[in-house]
Amino acid sequence: MKENYPSLHILVIEDHLGDYVLIEDYLKEEHGQIELTRAISFREAREFLRSQKYDAVMLDLSLPDSGDMEVLVKEVVNLAGSSPVIVLTGNSNKDYGVRTLSMGISDYLLKDELNPLQLSKSIFYSIERKKIETQLSESEKKYKNLFDKSPLPKFVLEMHSLDFLNVNRAAIELYGYSLEEFLNMNVRDLWVPEEYEEVENEWRSKYKDWFQVALRHRKKNGDIISVEVTSNPIEFDGKQARVSLIHDVTAQLQAERALQHSEQRFKALVQDGSELVMIMDFKGNLSYASPASQAVLGVEMDELLRNNFFYLIHEEDINKVKDCIAGLKRQKRIQIPSYRVKRGKNEWRWIETIVTNLCSDPAVNGIVANSRDITEFVDQERELMESLKRYDIVAQATSDTITDYDVINDRMEYNEGIQNMFGYNPSEIGRDGCWWDDKVHPDDKERVKRKTREVFHNKTNQLQIEYRFKCADGTYKYVLDRSYLIKDEEGNAVRMIGSMQDITKLQNYIQTIENHNARLKEISWTQSHVVRAPLARIMGLIDLLQNHEDIEDRCHLMDNIYSSARELDAIIRKISSKAEHPAEKINRC
């Protein structure tokens, strides 16, 4: 034993010189190479302990400046660190000496019973025990660090109840519960109800074994995370327990799911889309065609792959397509304008293709061509163009003024009629609706507005109305306006196309006819009252003369006939002079 400790340095805290000398003697007797330092007060001892490390410390409890003995012991033990502290007491303090054992001292000795062997033994044992204790404590600290500072969340659970016994910092960070909260919880509190039964069964079947389970946990904030738990039984503070390692795989699962969706999306776009996707080389040889080939080209995928794509293209378009594809050697992506491909035996369809050079991509190794059938668009476009051409021709050919009013933007377009019919120079023609409104005769304006409003709000789209429209020289012309209102799907007015026909001449004719009618009425009245008066008289007189041969005053009656006839003649002459001579009218025309 002595050989193991070649040199011992011991601090003796002892104010009583006699006791110190005794201790010195005892120790020197048992151990040759021993070095003693004496401190006579606690203050001195503190100085020594702070400046140097000792193999052991001997502490007399009855120091002059010690005060409370409990405080003294604790301070010294604390200052001594890994060095053992041995307490020396008198008989009177025997009970207290025993109590100091719980304060971290290594041993206590009664001064009265002190002998060299006992003293030496106590010192060596204390040193040895302290050394082992320190090692153990270090190892435990290391182990604790391993658990606490691990980046992976870990739980220690009571084996039977699954109550939390301990959790590490990573677990606290992951789940959001504090250590105190965890220690009042059971691991089942983290489970989600749908998986409860399954996880419970899994755990029970491996009650005392190692197991691994994938499940979902609910965090304190309510978020659900996907975890993989590896759990194995251990003993913890003398209890049967299991330690569980948590692996958060939420992000990984999300990434996997996103990848899966992306693949599904790709499949939906390429395989099931209406667009025809093909991969070919610069010569038109195909290495892939999507199932849309049946719909677009009327050829099954497999059959198409045996053919060359260029054979299907209309001879008038083939060179244009080939040029575009050749262009891919300089440019990565080119849009080929509409061209015709054969579908079935005799049908030609218009398609539009975007080609992308992906020869350098090993997964593709070719030109990707995305094509869609635009036959309907092309047909519609052609019809529209023809209809527009027709409209232009009509607008030019007609002598009417054609108006085209953009309701939304309040823009009015006119054909040449506005110049030819009303005499406006292009520079003085306003382009908004107000300009046109302004030209309508004030007496007609209200009626025109009311009628127009009716068309805007009713189901009918046609408006036919007569009104007067002002010419550049300030005079008015009668027009017959026939307009058609174009509405969108919601029934809102979008555009109004109209034709204004000059009916001034017609109006003049009508006026003339009306004047004639008035004159005719006057003549008719005159005939009825003025002409018939003498005529009726003549008829009455003749009736008398004829039917009553014996009538008196025949001569007088005959005179009356004559005078009445003269009167009638005068009236007819007057009428004739009022009426227009037919020949006169012909000359005037």
Add this chain to the structure above:
Amino acid sequence: MLKILIIDDDEIVLLVERKILQRCGFDQEIFTFKSSEAALKFLKEEGEDQKFLIMLDINMPLMNGWQFLNKMEELGRNDNIFVIMVTSSIDRYDKEIAANYKSVIGFIEKPITTENCLQIKGLTQVAEFFKVL
């Protein structure tokens, strides 16, 4: 006893009508008036129970036939006065106006004929005065 009045601004008409009526056996007393005013004055002076048949022209100066009818109907003797409109007008409109007057029982276009006279005699309102005894 019925009295017959002929109102017309044309003397020849007055002459012709009087002669025709007489010839056709209208043996009642016949009074002729060149103006409506004179006829109206005459009516006012006659007894209220006296019954009259009036041959009335429409187109007359100062007071035309319609104006005369309005004044006459104001007298309140419509049950005793019967009017035949006699006009040179062949205007349908005049006939329509005549229908609005209660006292108007006939409409004749000039010239008045023997046939017209016989028709007048047959009108229910005045027939009793022409019964052959």
